[in-house]
Amino acid sequence: MKNNLSVKIILWIAGLILLTGLPHVIGIYYTNMVVAFAIFSVFALSLNMLLGFTGLLSFGHAMFFGMGGYGTALALTHIPGLAVIPAVGIGAATAVLLALILSPLVVRVSGTAFAMLHLAFGQLLFVVALKLYKITGGEDGIGNFPMPGLFTESLSTSPVHFYYLAMIILGLCVWLMWFVTKTPFGQIQVGIRDNARRIDYLGYQVPQTKAVVYVLSAFFAGIAGSLYGLSHNLVSAEGSLGLWMSFYPIIATMIGGVGSFFGPILGVAVFQGIDELILRYTESTELVMGVILILVVMFLPAGLMGFISSLMLRLKSRSCKNQS
Amino acid sequence: MKRSSVGFLSVFLAFVVGSVVLFNSPAVFAAKPEKNVKAIKPVASFDVKKMADMSDFDPSNPITPSGDTIKIAVVAAFSGPSAYNGQIYYAMVQWVAHDINKRGGILVDGKKKLIEVIKADHQSKVDQCKKVTERMALQEKVHFFWGTDGSHFMKIINDTARKYKIIAINATCMSDDLQNATNFSPYAFHATFSTEMVARGMAYYYGQIRKKEKKFYILNQDYAFGRQFAEDFKKGLQEYHPQAQLVGEDFHKLFLTDYAPYLTKIQASGAEVIFTGDWLPDAGNLLKQARQMGIMLPFANVYVDEPNYLNETGVEGTKGLTNISAYYDSTPFFKTKEHIQMYTTWKQQQAKWKELPYSSIAFQHFTANAAAWVMTTYWAMSVLERAGSTDPDKIIKVWENDSFEYINGKVVKMRSCDHKAIMDLGVTEYVPPEQQKVSMNIEPFYWFKNASYTGPVYKVPAEKVLPWMDQNLDRCKGKNGWGE
Amino acid sequence: MNILETRNLQHSFGPLKVLFGVDLQIAQGERHAVIGPNGAGKTTLFNTITGTYRPTAGEVFFNGKNITGFPPYRLARIGVGRSFQITSTFANLTAFQNIRLAILAKDGIRFNLFRKVDQMKKISQETDEMLQRINLYEDRHTKASALSYGKSRALEISMALATDPELVLLDEFAAGMSKEETQDAVALIRRLTEGKTVVLIEHDMDVVFSLADRITVLHYGKILATGKPEDIRNNQDVKDAYLGDLEV
Amino acid sequence: MYISQAMHGIAYGMILFLIASGLNIIFGMMGILNMAHAAFFMLAGYFCYTVVGITGNFWLGLLIAPVLTACLGVLMERILIRRSHAAGHFGELILTMGVASVIVALIKKIWGTESLPLRVPDILQGMVSIAGMNYPIYRLFVIGLALGVLALMMLLLYRTRLGKIVRAAVSDRDMVNALGININLVFMFVFGVGTWMAGLAGVVIAPLLTVFPGLADQVGMDAFIVVVTGGLGSLAGAFIVAIIFGLLNSFGVQFVSQFAPVLMVAFMALVLAFRPNGLFGAKDR
């Protein structure tokens, strides 16, 4: 046991050192890619909180992502001298506020209705964001908002500083989301996915529990959106609220594996890798992406995580057989 | 209606129609040179004689050099609904690259370097645009951005250009606010015309040259560019056409499916001209559906010039459209040997292109906006050549205040304080093939058989349509419209 | 005092009437069996009492309190638990996690987001105790869906009992069990329901007669008879309607 | 003017209905949300363009293109969807998204990115005078065709044995199977009909717009909204909502032009807020 712990600590420290040194090794471009990867991982994980752990599929999760982005961008535009952390906080709070407003409506439903209701609200928000161009900048979005300094320089001119900030916040988010799955509440969440009726008969209130999960999920999506806006110094309707932004985490989660906590992260990694690679070799991003989706569904219905765990099982059973 | 009044009306109508036909005939109005206007003297010009043999150029299979090259990233949509735009731009820039590469490249920093053109797909999404420009800057280490369709994308290109000190050539995007006090970037050059120039130019044409229609309806796409365009046109009308009346103003969403409700509204408003800044595919669909509904009103436009759409709509449907392009100078088009040489080289070459979209009639003629894009690119390369370095600061120094003569004689000047191009504009009216010989003075004396196209071109002098200057921009404070 | 009482309880599914006014009195601490042929409305009776359906008419009292139409979670919190005829556990959770959810519910831990559940020693201890009592300790890390039939039934029953309800309704807990499994289950229920009130629907007459203090016979949505096992055994109406002319 | 706005609304609604109904039939029967539907719709436009290019006959295009599309739909059902049941409806959703993406990519490879013109056939060109106003014949034709398809679907569903099998299979596919009916064949047929309708819509809309690779995005979303608002699986719902949307659109433009695009989505959000399964949707499936 003790041995295990020290190994763990060593691994953690090694990981931290690696992450700290990373930008100096791989350069700005790949550093930005790592930030984007971390952002989308948090976004996908926040969706999986609903989908994988509570069984609620949302076709409008971009709403919270976008609210996070707009909240932060507007705050930085209108409040002079606002620091980074409060700005991200305002973004997350905006997303949470939206979730609180929607929750009484959406917790009543599940399944297709839940997905479609979110499609509707997501689209509504998208169109409204375009219409309120005086506030949101319409198609242009809000760009070039002042970037607060974290240490000495402004964040926008120092991608490395931004990297550290983003990685700390996002790492914290991932840890928190992971932690939630380990709490009693996380257990109830999984219970709802498996058998909402039984949860009800055990004395838990299903709608209220769903609402809390919903708000939490929105909170993390909001943070992801906020950091996304900061990383690009731009928040736009299409880029943050568009339909694709709602489907992105779903597909990434699907590729990675819905059931497991780390599946979505794997999915995002694959997604980003493909995105980076495809563009180098072919212009037919659509073709490659489409074929991959088809292949994953046909041959890896449980996603990469499912595939890996079944592979591990097989290996394990083989080694067991060898032993006996 | 009483019999007598019918009689009167028909006589009146005959008179009106007769006079319209009479005064409309190109002989009366064609290209009366304006006097007392300031002409721009070219510092450099495009020399067709130096042009390389282009007989092996095919935009579908461009020869792309690698190694130590001058890199131009064409930032445009290569996928999504506007993918076509990217393909057009790419071909135009490739032409220039091919030509210069065959000449041996450009001498920069003491070494002759070839030009490498890279596709940068912004997928019509701002975030993707940000991503792809960053990659072009950091990974491909390009020297030039070349863009693009949509002011929101150009803004991002300019931002990235400023951040990584890359020259951004704006060859196609018209928004005026790109180079205003907040958005100005010394690395960005607005080398084409801008919304206010076009809108005021159109107003000038209707108020000062044509002087017929008085009722205008504005129909634009519902985003920053469309709204700005509408504002500018209203401003232009006040300035150059005070009797004009705006009978309606609408903004439709991008990539709209059904224009009928708008068109019905326009019809009911009694409008005589529809002013639109729509680009493809919206522009084409708008025209098509209007004609299908029997609405034959003229469109005053910038982008309703795509030959495929025009052909589809037919001669009748396209008659009377008025178009402004950044290329037109005057009629007839081919006044010099050089111009004809350039034109025929292109045309002969295009006939060999077998793959879509380059084999389609859209690429048949070297004219209009597409020709302007080629010329703008030559201009930028000429600046680079004269700067003799890829150092952006040296390029900026040469380009500021530079002026360049296109193959057709049009001269464009780069205003130094805010990097906006000053130029005369040509408003053209689309006429049926048999009348096209006014503009098309070489065989077969018409542009397209199945569509109305460029007829007489009316020049709007540069000083009437000087690009808007933001006086809040420090560099421009106290300067006149010429930046002097 | 009666712990559970229904007064003129009626229920219909659209035009199909299933319960025609059921008056049930369950005394504190008794084990009461509801029997009757398939389709007599036994499960519907359970569902109307435990809040799955709202009765079309009539009232339900628990400890003298009117609980008609209470949603399941409120019933659970005031001390009414139930098990299901078709096993209704959390299929993708282990036996341990299943029981732990019930224990957490009992202790009222609902929105705790601040401690890892694995570190809640008391909860884990209680869960393990429960697992030992139901002989599932060995299978504590087996997913519910992978348990054998008998064991998953045992889990089903103990889910209802682990929340420590005053009154528990068991819907055909022995359905599909073998003789030995059934005997084990009966013993389990005896052990776990010490001092609680139990209402059970059952087909297995051995179970009914060995477990029940009193029996109610439901027949086409009405109560045919209520009484001690011997009385029911000898009731001619019951024989005709349910037990049949087969000698029992 | 108001009459013609109403007519425009109905015409546009009918186009939406044509696309939506195919989507709806497939969902209603098979529970599959076919995200490739709009891509099939667009593909048919291209097929029609090619057929017209070869034969010069729009009517032949109207006949052949949807059938070709349907064939591809059937193939997709047979080769991909039937074998991906393990991934569940969620997987099918992603799968069809993948198919949509592939179709768009192939279209660009084969037909290029530019807008391909397709003319209104000569007979349907021009205007006709009804009720004191001129109205384009082609739009009347679209309305007529959609009504025709609706009638055909009704006939098929309510008057033929096949229709009865389909309706029976909606409620209980295993039972239908156990009665000796090859349910797989029925599903293939249903998928074929669904994509055929998408194809028909694609051909019909092509002369109003142009055939270009963004067509699916342009119209697909609206059709999807119609299906969702009307209630997944409800043909009547799709019909009524399509007309409501058409009217909302045209009168929206007339009176509150700035907010016309918001109206449709706001209507959807409002409907779903109170009836999460859509206006005529069945309870949760």
Next chain:
Amino acid sequence: MLLEVKDLNTHYGPSHVLQGVHLEIAEGELVALLGRNGMGKSTTLKSIMGLVKPTSGSIRLDGSEIAGLPPFKVARAGIGYVPEERRIFPGLSVLDNLLLGVKGGRMADPNDPNAWTVERIFHHFPKLKERTHQHGGLLSGGEQQMLAIGRSLMGNPRLLLVDEPSEGLSPIMVQEVRNVLADINRAGVSVLLVEHNLKVALSLASRVYLMSKACVGCQASAEEVKTNAGLRAKYLEA
């Protein structure tokens, strides 16, 4: 033998529901399958029908193997299925429900006295005739049961699998259903009946299979079950 089931095994996910079931039914026989809830009686019928794929074992109809065939092929081979809960198509009229039972849409030869036609069904179930054009969903439970049986008969099966026909029916209805089944059997259709109501089952069946612990425990005659209380206690009293 008309139907021979040998060593049939069926799994639902990880649970082994049927563990080696053996059954035989001769031409013209009415055999009852009895046992407690959860013993796999319905699963046996579903496995024969192909609605659940058996893991292993053989099912032979007239000597030809039908195990693993899709349901529609089993149906076409001559087996009719009357499911638990009847599963009437609620949106279709009574007549349409019946007509869907006709295999391949080909009506039987009207001159064949043994063929089942709509008229013959209506003759057996006069109540259905009154409701020819009513929606299936509006029928009472008994009527639905009649319709479900009639629907299967329209396919002219040689063997009818009937699952819990008396469930949830009033005593009079139960009686009626019982008589109909007897009629049908007398008309030459073999029947495999799963039934809870012992009275009904034993009055109809010539032979009885008793299922317990998911396999066929023993075979008995109806007389035996009636008289042997021990047997009943062991397998049935549930």
